[in-house]
Amino acid sequence: MVEILDAPEEQTLTTPDEAIAALKTQFPGITDDPRDGHEALMVDSADLLSVAAALKNDLGFEYLSSVTGVDLIKDDKLEVVYHVYSIEAGGGPVTLKVQVPRDDSASVPSLTPMWRGADFQEREAWDLYGIKFDGHPDLRRILMWEEFVGHPMRKDWKEAFYEEDHKPFGSRWPGGDVVRMEELNPFGKNVRYPDGWTPTGNEYDVETNMYGMIQKASDEIPGLKTDKVTVNIGPQHPSTHGVFRMVVTLDGETVVALKPVMGYLHRNHEKIGERNTFIQNIPYTDRLDYLSSMCNNHSYVMAIEKLLGTPVPERAEWIRILMAELTRIVNHAWALGFFINDIGALQTPMLMLYIERELVLDFFEAVSGARMMCNYMRFGGVAYDLPEHVRGQEIYSFLDTLVNERIPAGMDDFLALIDKNEIANARMRGVGILSREDAINTSMAGPMLRASGVNYDVRRAEPYSYYDQLDFDIPVYSEGDLWARYKVRIDEIYESLKICRQVLGYLKATKGAPYQPEGKQQYNIRAPKAGDVYSRAENPKGELGFYCKVNAKATNLDRYHIRAPSFINLTTLEQMSIGHKVADLVAVLGSIDIVLGEVDR
């Protein structure tokens, strides 16, 4: 008889409310956020490390989802907001806020030693807000370049083409004539220099720092004269999936160090988002992860609906889920196609999956008017009901064929080529391993997390829309390698098909307009009251979160932050590639499935 020695103790899971209560008893310095509609625990920056440690180690809140800077210019303060979740217990976050004075001396202790997932996010807060993090191992700019002057997300930092705080601008059409901002700027371009600054010559050496940092000394093996080589891959490289750049140090062909460099597609999404009215941000969210615009729409409108308290009709919810799941399918099809391309099966499998992708895009075009940038969801519903016909076919018969025949058949063809393929398996198995602990610690999300054995999906952990009424499984693999990530994506496609089939049944049965019946959406919606909200959804790439903060009666957001899964998933790129060959590095990157629009925003 086998005696089980360490029978796991019956562990009671701490819910967010219990955790908040426990923290308050343990740390009397913690207060509730005094502002209207804002929910968080205000923590003194001196206490932050011990509060976070208690939260993580004692209460089981081990998943740091988001770290955000906020500029409270009226109070002359900067704020850092942390959202921490419990993987086991699911449910909502414990939100911590730390405020520091707005001058240069202030700093916040870095959580990087505890959660490596804070690494990039703290660098971003430093870059865009100028918040210093004590104890951060590598506090450099991440989206802008090092020589850039100023912290552009601060409220008093104005761009060259800056016009007014709020859209719609009054000034573009004075007297009915269009004014091009270039004509008003002495340089004719979107640039602005510090007062009195003149270029002197070759002071802009952005690159040397970068290489100096990563260059390792010659090998220490006595008697052997070997050198390590530093190679730059990107930002213009066919296998970096966009304008991503890696600076890699190689020993022979083996990766010994790697630094990701991003920001080549930083499009000031958040800054523009804070000037836009609520509704104007919807098309911008399309351009985040541009392969899954419908999911981005969904996540954003849910955040604003929470703020405004807008109800959503039943039919709209079903349409949204259908769109989100079809998006997941095409995103994974794209990701798998490129990933297989990266491990050497050039183009054929990729082109095969595009055939079905095009069908879904045709459907999106018929529904919303655009193939990729759908801009389809609205607060309290969707923009229009489904059309009657797609590609000349009755809509439900088109959708039935799509989810019951076309996509499964396409997937079967793909699997027949790849799944048992010896080369594919040899390249995928055992490469780029990420352990369960590391995946949680580095705030991985989506398929990355589930391929490392963590059963966590926002659709289950904190259900939104009608996901709690649907029957589907969460594929989880424990290998943590490329193969596991590939498998998770394949299985998710089949699960999404399952969801689509159920949703189609509900859709056929529901009638009524999938939007608010009160007629047209108002252009200038006003927030009824002040507040902040963190709303997240399970995107194909992982957890996409929106942190939105409004003032009372405002027509635009005071703070608009996006927790981008692609961005944070890159944290482990170095760890997963070290020890592998350069060729595997490309495959590891492919398995993360990044989209630069979301990485850099």
Place this chain on the structure above:
Amino acid sequence: MTATTRTLESDIAIPDDVKENVFITSVNGIYNWARSNSMWPMVFGLACCAIEMICTASSRYDLARFGMEVFRATPRQSDLMIVSGTVTKKMVPTIVRLYNQMPEPRYVLSMGACANGGGPFKEGYAVVDGIDKFLPVDVYVPGCPPTPQALIFGLMTLQEKIRAQSITSVPWYQKDGELTGIVPIPVLGPDLVDLRQVDVIKDEANKTKLVTTEA
């Protein structure tokens, strides 16, 4: 090129069996016909528009019909740069460097609202408001993103442009002609610095200095 069938009347003795197979055209005609049907674009995706560019190249829209499916990964083998997406300040030095490495004759197609003029992100601090601030653009394709059909239309427009060029006047064959030439690579200082504008920047800096001393 419109092929006109004419019977060959000349002193050159042409064997009977190949008579049907001889074509006469102008040098220009054959040169441009060949060039316009084998434009090799560079593998060069910047942002969302690149996805539509990839779709254009893949099976449904099939760019191969135009002889353009040979995407080259190096600028040295490319004829055409499709600027497919948002040009950010951090990226533009790389883009100009790539352009400088392309051999003449070279063409630039600006794809989408962002590359044309900054697009939705124009006002932002990190975005260049149009690639034409730095590179000479041959064809602009509007859209956000342009559909594959629109991109193909843009490419056909480029083909038309090429066919209208004359070998006697194209700049890259002129002895002392003005070349489109090397564009100075912009540098990243406190903001993006276009080296062709150093004088303007100095003038402006002096103006602000004057204002501050007066005040």
